[in-house]
Amino acid sequence: MSEGMVASDSVVNRFHNKRPGGMSLVSVAVAVDDIEAYNAEYTAVVRDFAEELGIQIPYPIIKDQDITRWLPNWAQESARRDIVEQILDIDCIETIQITETSLKTQWIELYGEDEGEFERMNSDDFMNNVLSSYYNVVSIWKYLENGTGRGRPTENRYNIMTDDFSGKVFPAWEEVGRNADSLRVIPQGDVTYPLLATADLVMGLLKQEVYPLFAQNIYEHLKDRTVGYVDSDNIDDSELERLVPHKNKSIRNELHYPSPTIHIDRAGMPKDKLTSLDLFAHACRYAMEENGCVKFFEENQDRDFLSEGDIIVSLNDTAGHLGDYAELNTRKSVEVITRGDAIAYFTNRLRD
Secondary structure, three states, rough: OOOOOEEEEEEEEEOOOOOOOOEEEEEEEEOOOOOHHHHHHHHHHHHHHHHHHOOOOOOOOHHHHHHHHOOOOOHHHHHHHHHHHHHHHOEEEEEEEEEOOOOOOOOOEEEEOOOOOEEEEEEEHHHHHHHHHHHHHHHHHHHHHHHOOOOOOOOOOOEEEEEOOOOOOHHHHHHHHHHEEEEEOOOOOOHHHHHHHHHHHHHHHHHOOOOOOOHHHHHHHOOOOOOOOOEEEEHHHHHHHHHOOOOOEEEOOOHHOOOEEEEEEEEOOOOHHHOOOHHHHHHHHHHHOOOOOOOOOHHHHHHOOOOOOOOOOOOOOOOOOHHHHHOOOOOOOOEEHHHHHHHHHHHHHOOO
């Protein structure tokens, strides 16, 4: 039996014409009742859409940037509107939860519960440099909270998926973790999982269609464009303390990466070049089919979290010292693949 699931994305919204330096943060969470059925319907919609418009995607996941990349300027707005409205009409969608935060000028105090630890910053710096790095979690937190008494017609989905993020521990994150039945944090998630790609597409449409991106404006725009229930909240000063780090400890996302994890050792190759290569696309498609993830290998951080079934792709001609992780491990033996073998390795294992 398939499971329901909720996934999220976020964006920084700037409105300098309203006030100097004006900004807000917006996050969207999409909840479905049957992830397998959703993935199948999403795949069908995306295949037809890409074929009709000549959008060149290597497998049926489409991001907002694919529309920008492959379509002429005059065709992008209507295409973006069309694909998002088709996706939001998939029967499996239960809820679209929007959160938006803009703060008045004030001091924000961090790490208040840790003895001897204290930091103060102004609200603009907090929004730009702290809250924006993990705001995708906020719409999931609010989705779970609203489900306990808001009148939503469907139950909460406690299988949670979010793109990778960074930050210090904050109360809303701990609430999400305690409530989750499963929790997956996925590097490169919006190019490997349809539901995360959906959140990315919805955010792209909102940036195109709604200005300013305030909670009520977003609600009015979406409420009649989806089969799902739309909930939109402004997270104001009364709830701010639940979004402020209260422990000077980093969130340990690596504990929530799904396996198999394909670690790509870049060997100095720039990330933007790597993500443009077919190798990266093959690795992401393999991760999608195996319910895993793809990340750039950070040896000092990742070596203790390798698990059996993981793969290290070396972009050097030889495995070099990375071969130690295959040859000298037994409990967590991984495969190490060199650049010359990598594409064949993934393509030979892909499903039709």
